[in-house]
Amino acid sequence: MQKSSGGITSQLLGGLCCYLRRCIFSVLSVGPLPNHIAFIMDGNRRYATKRNLGDGGGHKAGFSALLSILRYCYELGIKYVSVYAFSIDNFRRKPKEVQSVMDLMREKIEELLQQESIINEYGIRIHFIGNMQLLTEPVRVAAEKAMRVTAKNQERVLLICIAYTSTDEIVHAVQESCKDKWNEIQASKEGKVSNGVSKKNGLDLHFCNSCRDNATEACSSLHEGVKGAGEKDALLEQNGEKHSGNYSEGEITSCNGIVEITEERKYKQGETAIKLVDIEKHMYMAVAPDPDILIRTSGEARLSNFLLWQTSACPLYAPKVLWPEIGLRHLVWAVLNFQRHHFYLEKKKKQF
Numbered sequence: 001m002q003k004s005s006g007g008i009t010s011q012l013l014g015g016l017c018c019y020l021r022r023c024i025f026s027v028l029s030v031g032p033l034p035n036h037i038a039f040i041m042d043g044n045r046r047y048a049t050k051r052n053l054g055d056g057g058g059h060k061a062g063f064s065a066l067l068s069i070l071r072y073c074y075e076l077g078i079k080y081v082s083v084y085a086f087s088i089d090n091f092r093r094k095p096k097e098v099q100s101v102m103d104l105m106r107e108k109i110e111e112l113l114q115q116e117s118i119i120n121e122y123g124i125r126i127h128f129i130g131n132m133q134l135l136t137e138p139v140r141v142a143a144e145k146a147m148r149v150t151a152k153n154q155e156r157v158l159l160i161c162i163a164y165t166s167t168d169e170i171v172h173a174v175q176e177s178c179k180d181k182w183n184e185i186q187a188s189k190e191g192k193v194s195n196g197v198s199k200k201n202g203l204d205l206h207f208c209n210s211c212r213d214n215a216t217e218a219c220s221s222l223h224e225g226v227k228g229a230g231e232k233d234a235l236l237e238q239n240g241e242k243h244s245g246n247y248s249e250g251e252i253t254s255c256n257g258i259v260e261i262t263e264e265r266k267y268k269q270g271e272t273a274i275k276l277v278d279i280e281k282h283m284y285m286a287v288a289p290d291p292d293i294l295i296r297t298s299g300e301a302r303l304s305n306f307l308l309w310q311t312s313a314c315p316l317y318a319p320k321v322l323w324p325e326i327g328l329r330h331l332v333w334a335v336l337n338f339q340r341h342h343f344y345l346e347k348k349k350k351q352f
Contacts (some may be wrong), residue, residue, distance in 0.1 A: 024332060025076045031339040034292035036080035037073060037331075038314075040306055041066065043298035043322030050322070056100050061324035063108050067118055072331050074122045074156050080288045082159040084306045088134065088168055102136045105162070109142040113149055123155035129284045130164030131172070159288055166308035169284045176282035177274045285310055292345075293338050295330070297323040313348040315341060 041062055048058030066083060073081050086105070091098060112119050112126070119126065128143040135143070143162070280286060290310040296302070299320035303311065317334040319326070338345070 021072070021075070021328060024328075028076065028332065028335055028339075032342045033077055034335065034338050035078065036082070036289050036291045037078055037293045037295065037334070038082040038084075038291040038307060038311075039069070040084045040294070040296035040304060041323040042296055042300055042304075044324065046298065047322040047324045055097075056104050058324065059101060059104055063104075065324045065326050069326060069331060070118060070124075070158065071122075072328055074118075074124070076331075076335070079155075080157045080159065080291075082129070082161060082285075082288070082291060082307070084161045084164070084304075086130075086162045086164070087305065088131065088163055088165045089305070091134065091163075099136075102139050106139045106142045109139070109146050113146055119150060119153075119158075123153045124150065125153040125157050126150045127157065127159045127287050129159050129161045129287075131168055132163065134163040157288060159285070161284075161306070164284070165305040166303075167305060170279075170309060172284065173279045173282040174274075177278040180278065180282075181274055283309065290314065293317060293334050295319070295334055297321055297326055297330075313345055315345065 044058035044062040046058070047053075047061060048056075051057070051061075053061070070081060086101065090101075111117060114120075118124065126146045128147060132140050132143065139162075143160075285307065291307060291314050294303075294307065294311055294314050295317045296304075297319055299318055301316060301318045303316075307314075315338060317330075317337060319330045319333075321327075321330065
């Protein structure tokens with residue numbers, strides 16, 4: 001009888017809390033809401049020490065806190081949530097501790113894919129962000145499976161930054177941008193010899209022929225820039241007298257110089273330069289908009305190499321509670337603070 005009364009009381013309290021939470025969210029929804037909130041989940045180990053928990057106890061409590069905060073965010077209508085789960089720098093910790101976290105991570109990823117999990121309840125798509133090659137094979141396989149299984153979900157998005165640092169992300173983006181630009185330049189060069197156009201020593205002979213006959217204004221202007229107007233006429237006349245379809249090494253060198261000048265002009269005009277849009281396209285976080293709020297628990301006001309590129313106009317909220325202790329009130333306060341400074345933040349974003 002006591003158990004039955006206790007169960008009913010718990011259900012009533014749970015229903016009341018849910019009702020109050022929805023009332024609070026309805027009030028918050030009157031103002032502008034963030035589209036993307038990022039979390040640095042700091043304080044799991046300190047929480048375990050504080051509560052005398054065993055190995056992994058703090059991270060298990062942190063996972064429960066994550067599920068609660070995800071539910072709050074998605075109920076409020078926030079589409080994107082990012083969490084800093086494991087930094088590349090964390091691999092420097094004791095091997096036993098790193099392995100324990102990897103095992104726990106694989107276990108929790110599998111839990112997220114269960115039918116009754118929050119992922120299926122809210123239709124969440126999962127992205128794992130970071131250098132996946134640094135992970136152990138079981139964790140990498142589980143992460144790839146999670147992304148594959150949830151790929152069709154579009155209502156909500158969860159970005160789990162694992163084996164991640166912002167500096168590694170930027171280096172990766174620069175490297176990929178250089179590869180793309182190199183491939184683009186190579187494809188452009190190959191296009192010049194397509195459609196049956198012959199080459200000699202890497203030089204388009206048809207191009208030389210057009211230069212010799214003064215068939216195009218572009219080639220004429222290039223000759224003017226290299227030789228001057230008088231020298232150009234003399235060169236063309238000389239070519240016409242000496243050859244009837246064959247070209248000397250000096251003529252090929254001259255035209256080759258023209259090709260090089262053309263490429264140099266393209267470079268000066270920025271056609272082969274890497275642009276900001278090229279870098280941003282290859283960022284790990286390119287799958288989501290920049291965060292509107294960054295929340296770091298434990299009272300630390302440091303970014304710890306997390307989303308340095310994406311948070312130039314993002315407010316930082318650092319409650320003193322440890323991550324497993326985070327609750328609804330901290331999320332509500334962060335959103336209220338965002339709404340209070342929304343006009344100023346939007347103005348700052350337009351300046352970047």
